[in-house]
Amino acid sequence: MSDLFAARTQMALSLGFHIVFAEIGIAMPLLMVLAEWRWRRTGDEVFLRLAKRWAKGSAILFAVGAVSGTVLSFELGLLWPRFMQFAGPIVGLPFSLEGFAFFTEAIFLGVYLYGWERISPRAHLAAGLIVAASGAASAIFVVMVNAWMNTPTGVTMSGAQIVSIDPIAGMLNPSSFQQSLHMLLAAYAATGLAVAGIHAAILLRKPDARFHRRALTLALMVGTPAAILQPISGDVSARTVAIWQPTKLAALEGQFATERGAPLRIGGWPDVDAQRTRFALEIPRGLSLLAFHDVDAEVKGLAAFPRENWPPLPPVHAGFQLMVGLGTAMALVSLWAVLVMFRAGDVTRHRWLLRALAIVTPFGFIATEAGWTVTEVGRQPWVVQGILRTADAVTPMPGLIVPMLAFAALYIGLSAIVIRLIMTMVRETM
């Protein structure tokens, strides 16, 4: 394994690990605040128990997210010192704002978790709301950095030299809004539907458990709107990619030739040597329609770009198909749940819906990993699109396979422990 590949693997593992905890850290506080708010309004003790349960789960997941996020802030330099030397002055602004958002989140999470008896009910609820809001804010700031790597604005180059920088323009780059929105919706959809799925699975066995019926309803309030809106946000994101990163679009769609009225490919496998995507179900003119909202629009194929600028095709194409497929399933199940809610007034008694929700439980997190793969691998061979190659950013330290394996072991171990703890917590409520 080359040092570059080891570094990329370690970065992918670290981000892939952190992103799940980050998503939960964004959405869980909203759930616990909702439960507490229902308790204060109705006086129903079940909501209080629920708020405390969810807060306990959040405490573990937030802490693991916080320490894995710390690792990332150092890892950017440990693995990609030349990227940070180049990009630090530009992306440092959103990173510092993220630092303050994260500070606020950590402070008020402490207040929320340990302050039940120490502050007024109103202050306690407000602390929870601040945790939820600052979690969302830190996600937005961090994703702005990633958006800049995809569509770097605010930097004027002369050859390999920076002539001038404009950090504000860098922050407000063409992908910032789209990517932040997509990430936030992903967090609420993935977490909301995962929590809903767990409680749905329990309700299938114990249909009358009040605790789980309330939990399911609240989780759906967070998960379903996000899951239904996500395809629209995905469309906005894809159109930005089509304009700014045509190589990435061609890779994720498996489009080799430049053509007008390009088809949308569902499934299939990109055959790099033959330069065509095999076994795909093709919807005529679908891609031109989706990417440019015009059935005759020209879509640039990979052949239009030098071969050394192509990203690795199979993971990007497969990741995209997986993300879209799972996201569509989540949106459909969510629509169904909303429909049942309006027609029957209660989602907790509909056994087929409960089954569907139980199946969908892990979909959001898998879709997130797939989507993250699409955006990161799809940008290769660049770390900053069109400006800095990943191979030129890596640390000169040899033997990078060793830290990669160490972090892999650490993250696998932590994942196993966290899953066991959460399963124990869930079992305690049954």
Next chain:
Amino acid sequence: MSAASAFFSSIGLPEIVAGIMVLALNAYVLMGGADYGGGLWDLLASGPRRDAQRDLITRSIAPIWEANHVWLIVVVVLMFTAFPLAFSTLAIVLHIPITLMLIGIVLRGSAFVFRSYGSSERRARRRWGVAFASASTVTPVLLGVIIGSVASGDVATASGRIGAARFTEIFVSPWLALFPLAVGLFALALFAFLAAVYLTVEAGDDAALRDDFRARALAAAIAVAVFAAVALFLSRREAPRVIEGVVGGAWAWLLHLCTAISAVTAILALWRRNFRLARLAAAAQVTLILWGWAVAQYPFIIPMTVSIRQASAPRVTLTLLLIGLGAGALVLIPSLRYLLRTFAGRAAEARESSG
């Protein structure tokens, strides 16, 4: 006074941001450092009140450790934003100790929450307790090693020889040496001292528990003195340029005098059981030590090649960063005050209500 006026006329945006970076590190050492020290005292808990000691440590750390930890992230972000060259140099040469420190940070934090929120079974809790306490002990040593190797000047030398020297000469020997290790143990002793002094206040009216930590604080004070002497002795050979700054110059002498006064005050206050004064003096002592190091290195971030000016980001970045920091401080300072006031004396009260 011409030295002083020359110093002040050399202060510009980069120096101000560098000063804020040291301030953030200072906050991390005073708050996060004490949390690590608490871990060490968990590991060394002994005597008839062993469980009570561990309880007090856990209750004091639990609501605040995550917020305290963010200071480290602030330091890192400030460094790569404002001094990208310094950040990349450190990240390349000190890859190994930084990675080890990160593993320590992950294990410490995870083990702490696993113990607090995981299984209530005694054996499982004890296992996480040991993991938390050992990681809390190793991590500050590595932080000290990193600072020591920067101060020694070896990081800068190694950085200039990348590609021209053997692996160990660049990536190992700058930090795996006596002086950085002595600084590492010095850092651990300082954190242990801070934690023990804070815990005497946290113990509230429990006189026996209070005296447990008073004895520990006094022992840690001796360890601080011993490791300071060892580091100073080693530095004559291994970090001569920095030690010139530490022992020479009018500024340095003033700082040392204040450090010595704080140290003596802390010990006397502990001796006379004036714990609040001891806490103030201990914090002042640690603060002055940190600034003593920073002033000794000035104007270098990585002595003796990377200066604040050389490593500095463009002016526009520093200006925006300062505006961002100002706005952030407006949110952060009241929030932090609220957190600390909400949980002040919490450990003692929790004992009363449970007892």
